[in-house]
Amino acid sequence: FNPIIDGDYIIARGATDDKGQLLTHLKALEAYHATGTEFPINVKLLIEGEEESGAENLANFVKENAEMLKADIIVVSDSSQFDRNKPAVTYGLRGVTFVEIKITGPDRDLHSGGFGGAVPNPVNVLAKIIGSMHDDDGKITIDGFYDDVVEVSDWEREQFAKLPFDEDEFRNKVGCKGLHGEKGYSVYERLWSRPTLDVNGIKGGYQGEGGKTIIPSWASAKITMRLVPDQKSDDICDKIEKYIHKICPDYVDCEITKHGGAAAVVVPTDGPWLDAAGKAIKTGFGIEPVFIKEGGSIPIVGTFKNVLGVDTLLLGWGQNDDNAHSPNERFSVSDFHRGCYAGLALIDELSRVKA
Amino acid sequence: FNPIIDGDYIIARGATDDKGQLLTHLKALEAYHATGTEFPINVKLLIEGEEESGAENLANFVKENAEMLKADIIVVSDSSQFDRNKPAVTYGLRGVTFVEIKITGPDRDLHSGGFGGAVPNPVNVLAKIIGSMHDDDGKITIDGFYDDVVEVSDWEREQFAKLPFDEDEFRNKVGCKGLHGEKGYSVYERLWSRPTLDVNGIKGGYQGEGGKTIIPSWASAKITMRLVPDQKSDDICDKIEKYIHKICPDYVDCEITKHGGAAAVVVPTDGPWLDAAGKAIKTGFGIEPVFIKEGGSIPIVGTFKNVLGVDTLLLGWGQNDDNAHSPNERFSVSDFHRGCYAGLALIDELSRVKA
Structure with a gap:
């Protein structure tokens, strides 16, 4: 120093x-x-x-x-x-909670020509599960996810509305074509007072250059959710687990690891x-x-x-x-x-x- | 030898x-x-x-x-x-055709706490796109995908129906919990006379052990489709490209590489x-x-x-x-x-x- x-x-x-x-x-x-x-x-x-x-x-x-x-x-x-x-x-x-999902189909990578159409593809299945976790309004669809969320108060909305916000400047700062979030809330409300669900990493199947015509044996994703008062980390972990088991088709294996986290x-x-x-x-x-x-x-x-x-x-x-x-x-x-x-x-x- | x-x-x-x-x-x-x-x-x-x-x-x-x-x-x-x-x-x-999709959000990985809720997550976006490519009946939803497909003929259906098929044996051979495919067709029909869409590989964001609370900058997937008469490889490539551009939200960048393939x-x-x-x-x-x-x-x-x-x-x-x-x-x-x-x-x- x-x-x-x-x-x-x-x-x-x-x-x-x-x-x-x-x-x-x-x-x-x-x-x-x-x-x-x-x-x-x-x-x-x-x-x-x-x-x-x-x-x-x-x-x-x-x-x-x-x-x-x-x-x-x-x-x-x-x-x-x-x-x-x-x-x-x-x-x-905000608080945070962390889960990992692993979907397994066949016990090894299979030839997509020989088996495509009959053997379920774990990447397709995982994508469908993750894709279903947000609706078109950017709301999280997990049952009960918003049950304990304390709504943005009038006082809070007023405080945040006083703050300057330049969308182009923000967009340029993060180098993104556009912004996106939950409908009905300002950017500050979304960032500070609304919960989110982000996939931090996903992988499955062939990762190298060029093509490889396989049905991958498995696919996995790491997901964190940002929590707001009064959501509880363990409760949200349980809810996402229940949701995934509800929608995951029974022709694949589904393994969920709940890492827990911290409340807001x-x-x-x-x-x-x-x-x-x-x-x-x-x-x-x-x-x-x-x-x-x-x-x-x-x-x-x-x-x-x-x-x-x-x-x-x-x-x-x-x-x-x-x-x-x-x-x-x-x-x-x-x-x-x-x-x-x-x-x-x-x-x-x-x-x-x-x- | x-x-x-x-x-x-x-x-x-x-x-x-x-x-x-x-x-x-x-x-x-x-x-x-x-x-x-x-x-x-x-x-x-x-x-x-x-x-x-x-x-x-x-x-x-x-x-x-x-x-x-x-x-x-x-x-x-x-x-x-x-x-x-x-x-x-x-x-x-069957024939085959191969495309790659890359979705880019922010120009670098961002902290999911600081930006989650406002900055779009390319893995979430990619998952939604891929998840939308099959409906609940296992049909491919890409516009015009089945336009040129020659239907399974009565003669063909009869030939395949004569063949022995033991679902448990097949399932055990591939080591999968269950089978899945397009509704309304037998396994042989699905494997030999119906087109398919399989993700061969997907990646994006943090790939290591444990967690890393990021919004990844990008996510990509390799996709092959098995084709049947009279689908044309280039035509199907064009159709998937058009479909992806239609449903991909404009707040992310979407890059599609068409590798083409071969007709059935x-x-x-x-x-x-x-x-x-x-x-x-x-x-x-x-x-x-x-x-x-x-x-x-x-x-x-x-x-x-x-x-x-x-x-x-x-x-x-x-x-x-x-x-x-x-x-x-x-x-x-x-x-x-x-x-x-x-x-x-x-x-x-x-x-x-x-x-």
Whole structure:
């Protein structure tokens, strides 16, 4: 870790993810301490450096030290601002669940001339199953999939609608001809507050160059679903398993491996914590923050909620284009300073919360 | 080539495919010649030893020597009897055509948490396209796919119905839980006289162990269709291309590569040639032959038809379980002798045909 200052940027691996953001809180505590004033809240610091290599020990540490870690609220600065000069409070993350399907037809690859028409083709069968999982409106067709989904609230819809969105810019950023998602929802709603089902990988049959006229013996797919409150990972795994068994024809073998996952997390938007975080950001950045969610998962936030029963405020001071994980990762000096001020103001704001 | 005689078997690579079967015709000609009788027909011998390594030169040779090869009928003994003591005349082969589809969404793999719900997933799209290509009755849904298909005739249906079929035995042979094909047709009809569509290989996204939560950039599939008279390979390629473009959503890129293929071939069942072949087999084997087709293709037979305009009699003296291509390939001495007699009788029978 050898940071270089270049103009307004601190450049170093970890500058924004997550040494720089962590440092803002240490600086805030140091500044508060320097005033000689008594701390208005108890602060516990939990610092780990293992996230990018699996964070295998942190969850166990939390479980084994639940008493010591007891708290009213947790603050994690591992996210980003929404955009330049648009600081954000991230109040929710989607969960995830993971299943694998393997369809087996004949016990070896067969000649498609000699057997095509009588022996079922597992790739065709798998494609039909996966193809049936979305209807023409982009809705997931698995029975009961939406049973526990908490609908996008008016407040949430309003927050997301305030955010700028340029479809062409977004499309160009991902290099895709067009966008597609569930009918009836905006892109932010789809990304943050609606569940999804994506095949992450599929394979079966001949994979090389040119042709090989076979009926493959098997085909398999890895599927993850992003979950939203109050969907439960195990329940969704069970539902997809039941659905596949229901529609999979009995002339092939079907093997489903459920890997489970994590539930979505959300900070109650009607509680005092979001309000306190918003005020602290307003003070630190001089700008009213936006309220957003993220489509991915930060598993430890779910662990905090499940093990300690405590919500997490996700306060990001960096930017989406800070090149996290790259050698030229950067963190704006201005954002660093504003983050320090926001962290300082947060101590004060949290002390006023009557939980 | 070092044949060993073991009981009733000649054991050697090529014993039945195809040195042994070829030899029956040479022996028949030799025997006829030994009688001192004048040959009642003109015979031209075309022998090639390159089939298993692509037969690249034979088609060109046929094209370049069409005049020299002019004939009324061609005889190829490269197939099998239907079963033990059930000699067969194979009067048709399916054709084949080959296309590849590639669907591209984002220009790189994306995080399924960050983008799932807004960015289209090419594996999901490809699965939906492939899944839509068959309806619940096993019929192919591509517009116009069956337009030129010659229906199974009453005569054909009758021939196939005479053949023994044990579903459990067939199922066990291919190691599959069940059989599946187009509704309304028997297994032999499906295998020999109905067209099919099989995915030979599919791939896209993460292929390794465990999970990787991505929206893959692309997914691709290799598809072959088996064709029957009078479907044309190029026409079917065009139809599948049109179909895919029709149903593929415009938010992804779709690239179709048409590799073409070969049309099905069939010997007219109402002409005199099949009759002559049947009689010759009856004489040589002492058993009435069955009339069957094969689901695969022997491309040179199509070349003979297209270039020379001549039909081919496919007369097989071997068995399906002669282990063709294996080191322990074998050919029954009895079948060899019966083949020689049938070849001899064929000279006589063909001389009586008034084409």
